[in-house]
Amino acid sequence: MSMKYLTAKLAQQIDEELMNQAGAFSIDQLMELAGLACAQALARVYDKERYPNVLVCCGPGNQGGDGLVAARHLGMFGYTPTIFMPKPGSKDIYQRLKSQCDNMKIKTIPPSNDTSALRDALSSSNVILDAIFGFSFKGPIRSPFDSALPLLSGSRLPIISVDIPSGWDVEEGNVEGVGLQPDVLVSLTAPKLGVRSFNGRHFLGGRFIPKTLEEKFELNLPEYPGSDQILELKE
Amino acid sequence: MSMKYLTAKLAQQIDEELMNQAGAFSIDQLMELAGLACAQALARVYDKERYPNVLVCCGPGNQGGDGLVAARHLGMFGYTPTIFMPKPGSKDIYQRLKSQCDNMKIKTIPPSNDTSALRDALSSSNVILDAIFGFSFKGPIRSPFDSALPLLSGSRLPIISVDIPSGWDVEEGNVEGVGLQPDVLVSLTAPKLGVRSFNGRHFLGGRFIPKTLEEKFELNLPEYPGSDQILELKE
Numbered sequence: 001m002s003m004k005y006l007t008a009k010l011a012q013q014i015d016e017e018l019m020n021q022a023g024a025f026s027i028d029q030l031m032e033l034a035g036l037a038c039a040q041a042l043a044r045v046y047d048k049e050r051y052p053n054v055l056v057c058c059g060p061g062n063q064g065g066d067g068l069v070a071a072r073h074l075g076m077f078g079y080t081p082t083i084f085m086p087k088p089g090s091k092d093i094y095q096r097l098k099s100q101c102d103n104m105k106i107k108t109i110p111p112s113n114d115t116s117a118l119r120d121a122l123s124s125s126n127v128i129l130d131a132i133f134g135f136s137f138k139g140p141i142r143s144p145f146d147s148a149l150p151l152l153s154g155s156r157l158p159i160i161s162v163d164i165p166s167g168w169d170v171e172e173g174n175v176e177g178v179g180l181q182p183d184v185l186v187s188l189t190a191p192k193l194g195v196r197s198f199n200g201r202h203f204l205g206g207r208f209i210p211k212t213l214e215e216k217f218e219l220n221l222p223e224y225p226g227s228d229q230i231l232e233l234k235e
Numbered sequence: 236m237s238m239k240y241l242t243a244k245l246a247q248q249i250d251e252e253l254m255n256q257a258g259a260f261s262i263d264q265l266m267e268l269a270g271l272a273c274a275q276a277l278a279r280v281y282d283k284e285r286y287p288n289v290l291v292c293c294g295p296g297n298q299g300g301d302g303l304v305a306a307r308h309l310g311m312f313g314y315t316p317t318i319f320m321p322k323p324g325s326k327d328i329y330q331r332l333k334s335q336c337d338n339m340k341i342k343t344i345p346p347s348n349d350t351s352a353l354r355d356a357l358s359s360s361n362v363i364l365d366a367i368f369g370f371s372f373k374g375p376i377r378s379p380f381d382s383a384l385p386l387l388s389g390s391r392l393p394i395i396s397v398d399i400p401s402g403w404d405v406e407e408g409n410v411e412g413v414g415l416q417p418d419v420l421v422s423l424t425a426p427k428l429g430v431r432s433f434n435g436r437h438f439l440g441g442r443f444i445p446k447t448l449e450e451k452f453e454l455n456l457p458e459y460p461g462s463d464q465i466l467e468l469k470e
Binding site (some may be wrong): 022023024025026028029032033036039040043044073076077078096097099100103104105207208210211212213223224226227229 | 257258259260261263264267268271274275278279308311312313331332334335338339340442443445446447448458459461462464
């Protein structure tokens with residue numbers, strides 16, 4: 001039995017089950033483990049001596065929260081993250097996650113009407129963590145991300161995307177051709193249909209699915225090694 | 236500069252700073268990372284082939300919550316944890332953490348007026364995770380733990396204690412001689428004064444102290460390796 005690739009609807013349903021009364025997880029817990037996995041995957045591929053400066057790009061949804069958690073852990077690991085979050089999420093948790101980054105003295109690119117601050121940050125970055133759009137993304141890409149994505153792509157920096165590369169359709173992939181082309185992907189809980197043809201290094205993170213839920217949704221997840229929070233998928 | 240060993244008061248103060256408005260951490264986040272570190276330390280020392288059955292002993296305070304998180308992660312790692320929590324904490328978070336363990340089909344020893352269920356569980360366990368009393372412990376040891384601790388000690392099973400071995404004075408150590416004698420210790424954030432003379436394997440976990448806080452309290456923490464969430468201290 002091979003691992004299941006999730007529709008957007010199924011990914012949403014699993015997320016809800018984890019957090020409903022039965023699943024009992026708080027979003028704080030799930031984001032903490034998801035963001036830690038993203039930071040650990042980045043550290044596995046891009047060592048901090050050669051890639052010290054990480055531009056962490058956060059969207060306004062839950063994936064932006066994962067990005068903020070990852071930024072904090074990257075700071076703990078000795079990287080120098082910079083946050084690009086042009087459209088901060090309104091939920092209380094984003095503000096707390098952002099404060100935690102501020103306490104680590106992690107810089108955030110100031111909001112701006114033009115792209116010069118982002119260009120500057122890109123010129124001093126070594127790698128991009130793309131936590132802009134997640135499995136609830138529905139195109140088209142709106143401002144300010146419509147002007148940001150081409151800059152990220154144009155930078156030629158290595159990109160590690162969370163769950164679904166930003167700009168890709170969650171189920172169809174990069175059909176519009178406007179999405180990022182990451183070198184590394186971290187799929188959370190299980191990969192989404194849209195990344196079936198992704199052929200870079202592919203990690204699984206979010207090691208928190210109880211066996212009962214895995215069986216209910218027939219996810220057929222591979223076994224994580226030891227006590228690791230990430231697992232590299234091989235063809 | 237050597238690492239600081241904390242008084243009970245300072246440990247309490249650091250915990251409060253992490254969670255106050257400035258620190259911005261939720262208890263869910265801190266417990267998740269602390270419990271994960273405990274589970275990973277156990278997995279580092281006691282492999283699941285030789286030590287599959289872990290008796291996770293949880294007290295009624297925050298350390299019991301760390302224990303529940305550790306039990307869940309141990310279940311994810313492929314161990315078979317059993318929870319001994321004779322006096323469950325009343326906070327909402329314990330109930331959620333307990334539900335998460337129930338969802339993993341992790342067994343809990345049923346409450347009982349005698350110690351037979353605990354004796355039975357001990358006879359089929361390979362290692363004990365001691366998350367009974369933490370840095371806010373003040374003796375004497377009260378029921379039902381006064382009768383449980385001698386049974387845990389008498390089992391001769393290997394014991395891994397969280398933060399302060401249960402029964403030890405947080406600052407003075409095992410002065411009463413009634414405390415557990417663990418083989419392994421996981422100190423969270425920084426070791427407490429009472430474990431200065433501990434000479435088993437000693438890990439540090441709880442990798443979430445911002446540099447500013449570390450400097451403010453002059454903790455002089457050693458550097459964690461890579462993206463690991465635990466660090467083994469060596470003399």
